[in-house]
Amino acid sequence: MVKAFVREDYENNKFAKASSNLYRMFVKAEGLLAFNNPAMMVAIYFCIISVSWFGAQFIVGGILTTGNLTSLFSYIMSLLMSLMMLSMVVVMITMSLASVRRIDEVLSETPDLKNPENPVEAVEDGSxxxxxxxxxxxxxxxxxxxxxxxxxxxxxxxxxxxxxxxxxxxxxxxxxxxxxxxxxxxxxxxxxxxxxxxxxxxxxxxxxxxxxxxxxxxxxxxxxxxxxxxxxxxxxxxxxxxxxxxxxxxxxxxxxxxxxxxxxxxxxxxxxxxxxxxxxxxxxxxxxxxxxxxxxxxxxxxxxxxxxxxxxxxxxxxxxxxxxxxxxxxxxxxxxxxxxxxxxxxxxxxxxxxxxxxxxxxxxxxxxxxxxxxxx
Ligand SMILES: Nc1ncnc2c1ncn2[C@@H]1O[C@H](COP(=O)(O)OP(=O)(O)OP(=O)(O)O)[C@@H](O)[C@H]1O
Ligand SMILES: [Mg+2]
Missing domain, CATH: 3.40.50.300 (P-loop containing nucleotide triphosphate hydrolases)
Incomplete structure (x- = not known):
């Protein structure tokens, strides 16, 4: 049909418009996501540096042993990793919520025609x-x-x-x-x-x-x-x-x-x-x-x-x-x-x-x- 009516340009433009819309939305979303990673990294390294700094001072002061500091490190690391995962999950949930809303629209659609309470199964004749x-x-x-x-x-x-x-x-x-x-x-x-x-x-x-x-x-x-x-x-x-x-x-x-x-x-x-x-x-x-x-x-x-x-x-x-x-x-x-x-x-x-x-x-x-x- 498109060929017969020489509407290739029109259809191409329609498609280009739709895909550039999608492209813009994705760039915006991914831009926000890309910011997430470095922010998390800054937080993690900030923690490591502070723990190292204060830990060293406490060891020198005799309040902390080297063993204690090492376990502190591993606790903090696993805590931070979990936090990072959590932030990813939040992102995923936001994305899937959009899909859930669309799927729900389809699932909750009720047909106009309904079967009766006690339906009759057999058609008597062709009248x-x-x-x-x-x-x-x-x-x-x-x-x-x-x-x-x-x-x-x-x-x-x-x-x-x-x-x-x-x-x-x-x-x-x-x-x-x-x-x-x-x-x-x-x-x-x-x-x-x-x-x-x-x-x-x-x-x-x-x-x-x-x-x-x-x-x-x-x-x-x-x-x-x-x-x-x-x-x-x-x-x-x-x-x-x-x-x-x-x-x-x-x-x-x-x-x-x-x-x-x-x-x-x-x-x-x-x-x-x-x-x-x-x-x-x-x-x-x-x-x-x-x-x-x-x-x-x-x-x-x-x-x-x-x-x-x-x-x-x-x-x-x-x-x-x-x-x-x-x-x-x-x-x-x-x-x-x-x-x-x-x-x-x-x-x-x-x-x-x-x-x-x-x-x-x-x-x-x-x-x-x-x-x-x-x-x-
Ligand atoms: N799904 C629909 N939604 C809204 N109006 C419709 C729909 N289907 C048909 N109509 C309208 O109902 C009227 C009758 O359409 P119908 O399809 O029964 O005609 P028809 O006699 O079968 O025509 P044809 O010979 O072209 O097949 C028309 O005015 C049409 O515009
Ligand atoms: Mg007809």
Whole structure:
């Protein structure tokens, strides 16, 4: 990004500023520390000289023996050494206090979402209900991302979601796996409020491929097993077949043992999306949510993936968010979102007849306004 926008100088300056700040602070701190050592040395030698001076006089006066003076020396030396150590400890404590304060900030941070007292572990089925849901990201900001959402989805249905950018599609599905809590109303999965479930159990049974999906450094198999640590090689391969990821994995020299770089840097956008879908499938979820997860996959593969869903996980409720009409038109019902509100929720045919927004999107994509390589 930096290269593409020719922002090297700007970024360099930003870094230089930050590091020179750090440099100045360190020089100041080390300057004070450097003063500590000579000060201690002056004190030590001052003591030694004074003890020698007075000790010699006492020996001459017969009050002290040479042996006494020698033991006096060793007492004083160990006392001074300990004092020196103590001064170092004080310095160390001051330094670590600064770190302790920062660590404490992190440790004492409490998450907004809490597990209930007696959490429900099992999700009954894949039905989803939104009951008059309002939601805003900043509570009290007055700007709501979703308002008055009332939806009832039966278990096993395939639902398409379509709407302009910022219309609240991602927000809607994030509420289902309880990444956020609603402001008012309720979201139910399997007939129970999502706030009654153990969060881990809920998320294990509601599988979501986020719009900003990521892979982690490790082999393909390791990445797939994020979905299910106990999955066998064959189960992983089957999930990849359903997600149409097998075709490119088989062409890799190391196959399923190919290393993925951090963030999936060494696979293409479409390959990454397919791996993320396979990973979500491995959970064998009751609800599968794909948030624009086939946007970088060609239309034909997209159709194959959807056909595989219908074949492999017929009982799973599938929610497919897409920008392309072709990705959602064969869904049981399609939800049209507009500015955080439900504009319509019906089948493809009915929407074409009755919904202006849907018809507009459809016409812009089908009548020559679609892919540029298709003849108008
Ligand atoms: N983490 C966030 N914090 C604050 N506001 C947010 C956050 N995420 C989204 N929003 C706002 O909520 C609204 C809905 O966003 P959302 O991500 O649901 O849109 P979307 O329909 O998924 O869009 P797209 O098609 O671009 O993915 C937008 O106005 C957006 O600015
Ligand atoms: Mg989105």
């Amino acid at each position: 989803i209900d939104f009951n008059h849901v309002d939601f805003s990201y900043q509570q009290g900001s007055g700007k709501s991302a979703l308002s008055g959402i009332d939806l009832h989805i039966k278990s096993g249905e395939t639902i398409g979601v379509i709407g302009g950018t910022g219309s609240g599609k991602s927000t809607l599905v994030n509420l289902i796996c309880r990444l956020y809590d609603v402001d008012s109303g309720s979201v139910q999965v399997g007939g129970r409020d999502v706030r009654e479930y153990d969060m881990e159990a809920l998320r294990n049974q509601v599988s979501v491929v986020l719009q900003k999906n990521t892979l982690f450094s490790g082999t393909i198999l390791e990445n797939l097993r994020w979905g299910n640590p106990e999955a066998t090689d064959e189960e992983c391969a089957q999930a990849c077949r359903a997600a149409c990821a097998d075709e490119f994995i088989d062409r890799l020299p190391d196959g399923y043992h190919t290393r993925i770089e951090r963030g999936g840097a060494n696979v293409s956008g479409g390959q990454k999306q397919r791996l993320c879908i396979a990973r979500a499938l491995l959970k064998k979820p009751k609800v599968l949510i794909l948030d624009d997860s086939t946007s970088a996959v060609d239309t034909a593969t997209d159709a194959r993936i959807r056909a595989a869903f219908a074949r492999e996980i017929p009982g799973t409720t599938k929610i497919i968010i897409a920008q392309r009409i072709s990705s959602v038109e064969d869904a049981d019902r399609i939800l049209v979102l507009d500015d955080g509100r439900v504009d319509a929720f019906d089948t493809h045919e009915n929407l074409l007849k009755s919904n202006a927004i849907y018809r507009e999107i459809y016409e812009s994509q089908v009548k020559g306004g679609g892919d540029f390589d298709q003849p108008a």
